Amino acid sequence: MSAAQPSPRTVESRGPLTGVVTVPGDxxxxxxxxxxxxxxxxxxxxxxxxxxxxxxxxxxxxxxxxxxxxxxxxxxxxxxxxxxxxxxxxxxxxxxxxxxxxxxxxxxxxxxxxxxxxxxxxxxxxxxxxxxxxxxxxxxxxxxxxxxxxxxxxxxxxxxxxxxxxxxxxxxxxxxxxxxxxxxxxxxxxxxxxxxxxxxxxxxxxxxxxxxxxxxxxxxxxxxxxxxxxxxxxxxxxxVPGDPSSGAFWIVAASIVPGSDLLIRNVGLNPTRTGLIAAMRLMGADIVEQDARVVGGEPVADLRVRHAPLSAIEVPPELAPSMIDEYPALFVAAAFASGKTVARGAHELRVKESDRIAAMAAALGANGVSTQEFEDGLAIQGTGGEPIPGSGHVATRLDHRIAMSMAVAGLHARRPVLLDDAGPVATSYPAFFPTLDGLLGREPQ
The missing domain is CATH 3.65.10.10 (Enolpyruvate transferase domain)
Incomplete structure (x- = not known):
């Protein structure tokens, strides 16, 4: 497979996210x-x-x-x-x-x-x-x-x-x-x-x-x-129910951007996949399940997520297997919480599409967020709900989840967040950026 040309993208704060989003299939x-x-x-x-x-x-x-x-x-x-x-x-x-x-x-x-x-x-x-x-x-x-x-x-x-x-x-x-x-x-x-x-x-x-x-x-x-x-x-x-890993970005985005109110439809809630929701609720996120049902043998619900102040936690390590793909999004949520969030027990992040611990530490650090890196996770000092400084260049490292997570971070930043390559998003969520534009009430770029 020939390497695609990088597709840089700038993400900036544009106000609350409102409306309805249907995430792609799991x-x-x-x-x-x-x-x-x-x-x-x-x-x-x-x-x-x-x-x-x-x-x-x-x-x-x-x-x-x-x-x-x-x-x-x-x-x-x-x-x-x-x-x-x-x-x-x-x-x-x-x-x-x-x-x-x-x-x-x-x-x-x-x-x-x-x-x-x-x-x-x-x-x-x-x-x-x-x-x-x-x-x-x-x-x-x-x-x-x-x-x-x-x-x-x-x-x-x-x-x-x-x-x-x-x-x-x-x-x-x-x-x-x-x-x-x-x-x-x-x-x-x-x-x-x-x-x-x-x-x-x-x-x-x-x-x-x-x-x-x-x-x-x-x-x-x-x-x-x-x-x-x-x-x-x-x-x-x-x-195929909606992918909770894709839904994670909207859960975090609605939680951190003041005034946001999203209905995320058709999210798979297999109990082995709901660690991010559990962690966000521990932090104080406002996540309400609606119309719970079973689709194709898998539990599914619509999630209404509204902005709420988040508080730092020590993430229970036993949640790791049920949220291993969602840690980058959780790290972004932690950047806006009150206090220092500690997330450990996630050694597996080192061998994903990128070393997601190192990649997120570098990306958040470049945008003014204080982090401490461990072999199995990160400690992140939050802003207490204030915007992060922003203006940093993010090396997405061919990793779709790094790109989408830092795009979410840019939605509540004082200055734009610059992604070196948004192209990898196509591996799991080709419509992510057009959907984001729609939720912000503007025409897709």
Whole structure:
């Protein structure tokens, strides 16, 4: 994938955000919907799919391995699957762009099929660690040749039949858990994953919905997820709820900008994903759930968020797995709270699209916010609701969440905040800036 030209953007304070916003489909669920539909025999339909670059990379990869995937004019995606065990040898390397989720989960799928796939990605993805997935998949029989440091590009030769394993997760990672479970779909016998700390459970919910024989047991050692191999998946109609990680930016923006009042529609409230909302409520945020319902097996509600004074907290570390992608947004909220917020227990932020701890410390510092960096998080001295100084240049580091988080910070700054590249936002939320312009009552730039 050729590198796109940087797209600088300036964000400045323009008053309150008001109105209604519908966030795009959940990225985690969108990936899994395409993958499992491609492994079912027959036609599945997916409504509300996130059409960002990461999910489109997953769609392209599944097409390359034999699935037929089409988008209709009304935005509904249809997938004709090849069946578990039916993936075909891709004719060329699978370009994952910036998507770590696509890469790790697809490695799991390929691991138990008799095919070989080469995975490539952009500069950011090529720095991200894949060893944590390589290790269990190798135990199942896959042969992986990776770049130095266990990174992309890498070549994975699957084994069929693969070897079912029992795997204790050394770190809390839904991606590693999901990769092993997906490999187990085409392995004879029972594959088990034991996670000492619960992580997002979209894979378990969706696998069961497609008809996989899956069980979850709570034990003293943690959650034990077992899946029976050689599964036959049934096609499904899937409605993808709104992404809480995308909703996080609007929750924080409405909370920090005086006079703001937003209704954020269709937000997924899977309990393994609501850590940001819990943390914001501890800080005093005014977040009200309306019209709670279940969509596609996932809890969903509309959220009304109004500006409220925030107070510093020590973020409970046990919230980390349920808000790992939302920490950059939380750091911005902390910059406007009264007192010093301390957020620790988030080592995983070091190995995301960027080192998000270092990136946010630098970005906030460049805009006049005092921070203290730890190996596993940040301490942030808030303004007590006053605007931050602003005027700093933000290195977004090819990271969509850094770009969007600092755009939110710029909405309550004395001077504009300058993003060196807003382009990465397209990986998860292509309409973010046009939506922002609309909520500020002005024409999109």
């Amino acid at each position: 990225k985690s669920i969108s990936h899994r919907a395409l993958m499992l539909s491609a492994l079912a025999v027959g036609e599945s339909r997916v409504t509300g799919l996130l059409e960002g670059e990461d999910v489109l990379a997953t769609a392209a990869a599944m097409r390359a391995m034999g699935a037929t995937i089409e988008r209709s004019a009304d935005g509904v995606w249809t997938v004709h699957g090849v069946g578990v065990g039916g993936l075909l040898q891709p004719a060329q390397a699978l370009d994952m762009g910036n998507s770590g989720t696509s890469t790790r989960l697809l490695m799991g799928l390929v691991a138990s099929h008799p095919i070989t796939a080469t995975f490539t990605g952009d500069a950011s993805l090529s720095r991200r660690p894949m060893a944590r997935v390589i290790e269990p998949l190798s135990r199942m029989g896959a042969d992986v040749t990776a770049s130095p440091g266990g990174t992309l590009p890498l070549m994975l030769r699957g084994l069929c039949p693969a070897v079912p394993i029992e795997y204790h997760l050394p770190v809390a990672s839904a991606q590693v858990k999901s990769a092993v479970l997906l490999a187990g779909l085409n392995a004879p016998g029972i594959t088990r994953v034991i996670e000492p700390v619960p992580t997002r459970d979209h894979s378990e919910r969706m696998l069961a919905g497609f008809g996989a024989a899956l069980s979850v047991e709570e034990t003293p050692d943690g959650r034990v997820i077992s899946i029976a191999g050689e599964a036959e998946l049934r096609p499904q109609d899937i409605v």
